[in-house]
Amino acid sequence: xxxxxxxxxxxxxxxxxxxxxxxxxxxxxxxxxxxxxxxxxxxxxxxxxxxxxxxxxxxxxxxxxxxxxxxxxxxxxxxxxxxxxxxxxxxxxxxxxxxxxxxxxxxxxxxxxxxxxxxxxxxxxxxxxxxxxxxxxxx
Amino acid sequence: xxxxxxxxxxxxxxxxxxxxxxxxxxxxxxxxxxxxxxxxxxxxxxxxxxxxxxxxxxxxxxxxxxxxxxxxxxxxxxxxxxxxxxxxxxxxxxxxxxxxxxxxxxxxxxxxxxxxxxxxxxxxxxxxxxxxxxxxxxxxxx
Numbered sequence: 001x002x003x004x005x006x007x008x009x010x011x012x013x014x015x016x017x018x019x020x021x022x023x024x025x026x027x028x029x030x031x032x033x034x035x036x037x038x039x040x041x042x043x044x045x046x047x048x049x050x051x052x053x054x055x056x057x058x059x060x061x062x063x064x065x066x067x068x069x070x071x072x073x074x075x076x077x078x079x080x081x082x083x084x085x086x087x088x089x090x091x092x093x094x095x096x097x098x099x100x101x102x103x104x105x106x107x108x109x110x111x112x113x114x115x116x117x118x119x120x121x122x123x124x125x126x127x128x129x130x131x132x133x134x135x136x137x138x139x
Numbered sequence: 140x141x142x143x144x145x146x147x148x149x150x151x152x153x154x155x156x157x158x159x160x161x162x163x164x165x166x167x168x169x170x171x172x173x174x175x176x177x178x179x180x181x182x183x184x185x186x187x188x189x190x191x192x193x194x195x196x197x198x199x200x201x202x203x204x205x206x207x208x209x210x211x212x213x214x215x216x217x218x219x220x221x222x223x224x225x226x227x228x229x230x231x232x233x234x235x236x237x238x239x240x241x242x243x244x245x246x247x248x249x250x251x252x253x254x255x256x257x258x259x260x261x262x263x264x265x266x267x268x269x270x271x272x273x274x275x276x277x278x279x280x281x
Contacts, residue, residue, distance in 0.1 A: 007195070007271070007272065008180065008195070009178040009179045009180040009195050009196075011177070011178070011179045011180070011225065012179060012180050012181075012182050012225070013179040013180070013181055013182070013196070013198075013215050013225050013226065013227040013267070014181075014182050014183050014218070014224055014225060014226050014227065015181055015182065015183035015184060015185040015186040015187075015190060015192065015226075015227050015228075015243060015249075016183050016185055016218065016224070016226050016243075016249070016250050016251075017183055017184055017185045017243070017248045017249050017250050018250040018254070022247060022248055075250075075254045076250060076254060079246070079247075079253070080253070
């Protein structure tokens, strides 16, 4: 008789963690936002309709990814004690996510620039709360 | 083979019943039986060091049938974002409306009420109270 199998539970309870790796870095969002910025530049510089259509498609994808990475930082990385040190961080993340939507919707280079600035503000809070030491591997 | 276990269990129960106040033993036996039916395997790191990935626990499904969960207690509850997923967490506070704020014992590796907000007490499905595997760490949970 396989004792282990007889005693094994059939149900699972999740001691859940969305990102069990515990690795976070705003650079993920930053790279997607930089892609958006460059694609918008290329969009405006081109007269080729097919190329411009491709730019729009890629920009939408990248902006959505930027938004996702911002959301993950807000909901998983930042903790109540971080908010004490950076009380604006909730507002900054919220604005950044909204800005990513704006970049997704349009082809305004300034909007993309603003998104980059907001991500840099999140990056500042991430560094200021020890993120660079605690949520990345030492290289 | 199963019969032999049942007989052994019966003998143990009989001895215990003779040795202690009978109501308590029967209540404990019932609790054990229903907890065995509701046993769970743990997946994930968020409850370390209390409970580790791979632990097997007994869960009393009726623990909160007549009383509400208390602050500091372990609970199984449905994930509000994905209700078919059952979570194990600890109650850290109870909101005035009775909803529970749950957190992992390892807050750095836990997605919990800090991410998804307070949890409806009606989605709590039991209280984990005993680890029966691995053999080296058998014991009551606190």
